[in-house]
Structures are given as C-alpha cells and as structure tokens.
Amino acid sequence: MLRTDKVFAGSVPENYNRYMVPLIFAPYAADLARRAASFTPRAVLETATGTGIVTRALAPKLTPDASYVATDLNPPMLDYAASQQPPDNRIKWQQANALELPFADATFDLVCCQFGVMFFPDRVAAYREAKRVLKSGGHFIFNVWDRIEENVFAHEVTNALAEVFPNDPPRFLARTPHGYHDTALIRHELETAGFSHVTIETKAEQSRAPSARLVAIAYCQGTPLRNEIEARDAGKLEAATDHAASAIATRHGSGAVAAKIQAHVIVAMG
Numbered sequence: 001m002l003r004t005d006k007v008f009a010g011s012v013p014e015n016y017n018r019y020m021v022p023l024i025f026a027p028y029a030a031d032l033a034r035r036a037a038s039f040t041p042r043a044v045l046e047t048a049t050g051t052g053i054v055t056r057a058l059a060p061k062l063t064p065d066a067s068y069v070a071t072d073l074n075p076p077m078l079d080y081a082a083s084q085q086p087p088d089n090r091i092k093w094q095q096a097n098a099l100e101l102p103f104a105d106a107t108f109d110l111v112c113c114q115f116g117v118m119f120f121p122d123r124v125a126a127y128r129e130a131k132r133v134l135k136s137g138g139h140f141i142f143n144v145w146d147r148i149e150e151n152v153f154a155h156e157v158t159n160a161l162a163e164v165f166p167n168d169p170p171r172f173l174a175r176t177p178h179g180y181h182d183t184a185l186i187r188h189e190l191e192t193a194g195f196s197h198v199t200i201e202t203k204a205e206q207s208r209a210p211s212a213r214l215v216a217i218a219y220c221q222g223t224p225l226r227n228e229i230e231a232r233d234a235g236k237l238e239a240a241t242d243h244a245a246s247a248i249a250t251r252h253g254s255g256a257v258a259a260k261i262q263a264h265v266i267v268a269m270g
C-alpha cells in the first residue's frame, strides 16, 4: 500500500459521499447495519467510519440507551460524516487509528467496520485492537471487497487508466480496496488475533449510476485514485476521467448503467 492510498482529504470526502457512496457503499451499509443490529448491542464502536453511511443506517436501529463511538483516521471524513448525521446524542465522533484504539479493554459489545480493513497496514494488529476493546462474547463485523475482476466498474476504470498512463498505470483500486479478498487469509488473521466463530459470506450486489460519466467521476475523483492520477500529471485528471467514462459507456451504454459488485461480509466473536 502506498502512503497516499489512505489520504481521504481535500475534495475527496465530498466527492466520495456524493458519488461513491450511492454507487457501491449504500447496499452493503444497509446489510452491515441489519446484521449489527441483530445482536442488539448497547455499546458500539465503528472504525474507518468515512462519511458515515453505516452510522446513518445503524444508529436508528439501536436502543435509546445505546452509545455509539464513530471513529476514522482522517478528520475530514469524520467531519463530513458528523455534518450529515441527524441530531443524536448517543453518537460521539472521535479521530482514531484502528491500529491504536484510544479505548479501555472490554468497552464495546460490537465493533463494526465497512470497507476499512484493506487500508490498515497491519491487519492482525488492527484485529487485536478490535478484540481488546470488545467485551467477551462481543462481535466484530466488517466487510471487504472481493477481487477486482468481480467488481466490474472498478476493473474497467483501472484498465482505462492503464491506457492513459501506459508506463506507470495507477493501480490504487486493485492494490488496496480490492487487494484483501483471500477468505482463508482473512480467517487465519482473525484467528491469529484471538477471534473465534468466524463466518464469511460472499455477497453480490448491483452497482448503479445515472451515467457512465458519474461512475468515472466517482472512482477517479472521489477516492485516493485521484491522488495517484494527479501525482502522474495534475493536468490530466479531467482527460483521465473522460477516458474512463467513454470506456464504461462503450460497454454499458450512454444512459443509466449497472454492473456487478461483490464483497465478503465477516462476523467474528471476541
């Protein structure tokens, strides 16, 4: 993982929330919230909260006396999340690195994390932290993207950008969000960190957008892929986005577009 892969700042939070969240994150947030709420947790920790799509889905499902600490490494993402949340005094927003959680042992009934662990440089260390802050018998619930070939638009954007930068293709999407999909490895790392009763379910969804161009804007300008494109040639961001848009339109048409996305959903007991 490159240092810039975890920089969600500048215009990324707003573009991420406007374009990426409805494109690929919303259906999995509804799924994660439903699974998390089924355990009726009283004390919830969310790591890698981002712009808060899971928080908005899960908080209304919790009991009135619940507490919910929503954390992220990057304050601009968390600030954006807080600005989108309806008033709710059960929620506390706090900057935190998932590898060094600033909470006492056995504090939470449930730790949840949507599409965040791929960004953690040491997953076993992050899993140990999740286990440490969970009460005995509590649940850690998270999801990760499956391989890029199962996520059609991400794959097509990556291939299109390789045509724009043939000597040094931007590989952020394949390397990081889609770089941790080996379910045997995930299970092994969780068990190494002390989790038991690990279940992993592979879940396909449809990614939908009003146009191919909005898909291209989402990936090229609403994720750290933007940093990677601009590092190669800051003046080429629009041209690169246009090229990705026409590659998607060629395959999916000029109107509304839809394609497969796929992720693994993991539940482990602490």
Ligand SMILES: C[S@@+](CC[C@H](N)C(=O)[O-])C[C@H]1O[C@@H](n2cnc3c(N)ncnc32)[C@H](O)[C@@H]1O
Binding pocket: 006, 008, 021, 025, 029, 047, 048, 049, 050, 051, 052, 053, 054, 071, 072, 073, 074, 077, 096, 097, 098, 099, 113, 114, 115, 116, 119, 120, 121
């Ligand atoms: C793809 S986003 C997912 C955000 C959100 N969970 C969602 O579903 O939209 C990944 C998030 O991980 C955060 N992140 C990266 N490294 C982190 C770390 N070490 N600890 C906590 N959060 C981290 C980023 O700031 C970013 O908000």
